[in-house]
Amino acid sequence: MTTTTISPARHRQLGDHTWQEQAVCQSTQYHPVDPEIFFPEPEETDKIAAAKSLCGQCPVRRACLDAALEGGDTDGIRGGLTEEEREPLHGKIAHRLDYSRVNDTIAGRDVHLTKAERRAVALAAFRHGVSEQRLAWLLKITEEHAQKQYRELRRALRNRNLNQPEETTLPSEVDGEHLVRDDFGTAA
Numbered sequence: 001m002t003t004t005t006i007s008p009a010r011h012r013q014l015g016d017h018t019w020q021e022q023a024v025c026q027s028t029q030y031h032p033v034d035p036e037i038f039f040p041e042p043e044e045t046d047k048i049a050a051a052k053s054l055c056g057q058c059p060v061r062r063a064c065l066d067a068a069l070e071g072g073d074t075d076g077i078r079g080g081l082t083e084e085e086r087e088p089l090h091g092k093i094a095h096r097l098d099y100s101r102v103n104d105t106i107a108g109r110d111v112h113l114t115k116a117e118r119r120a121v122a123l124a125a126f127r128h129g130v131s132e133q134r135l136a137w138l139l140k141i142t143e144e145h146a147q148k149q150y151r152e153l154r155r156a157l158r159n160r161n162l163n164q165p166e167e168t169t170l171p172s173e174v175d176g177e178h179l180v181r182d183d184f185g186t187a188a
Contacts, residue, residue: 019067024058039076048082055080069093070112105138106130113139122149 020026027033033054040047055061055077065079069089078086097116104111105121106128113121118139125135136146 019060019063022060023064024054038078042084048077051077052080052082066112108138110140123153126150126153 025033037047037051061080068078094115096114101111101117102120132146136143
């Protein structure tokens with residue numbers, strides 16, 4: 001399971017592309033940027049270095065990378081990474097578990113979520129007593145699907161509790177003798 005440790009202050013909401021306005025790669029009258037620089041051939045190392053240099057200065061680099069990974073974009077340099085550098089991340093994105101995204105969703109924000117994050121939202125909502133209707137709204141699913149998720153969570157938690165071994169404590173004395181560490185075969 002992959003956990004994100006560096007998170008943006010605000011996560012990109014569903015359908016939100018306003019972050020692109022802040023991107024360094026956006027060409028303006030005073031800052032012309034050739035978009036072709038972000039689609040170099042593998043042997044064009046000077047273009048790759050120039051594009052990565054621009055990405056290194058970008059305030060929305062993380063949002064750009066997230067958008068590329070979440071959208072399955074495999075072309076060009078996005079978020080400061082080449083196609084080859086992003087390739088292993090595409091397979092891991094479904095398993096990303098960023099609790100700040102989970103918390104933002106519980107708070108009511110429409111954040112892009114991975115499968116692992118959706119499961120974490122359902123578990124957090126269940127533990128906090130969030131209604132099935134609210135869970136359905138948070139995850140953009142039907143109430144019937146939310147009810148099914150809660151049933152599955154109740155069953156999983158119940159079964160997990162059944163499989164927990166009872167805590168046992170070792171007696172401090174056996175046949176009236178006080179045990180020491182050597183009695184367990186370890187150095188005293």
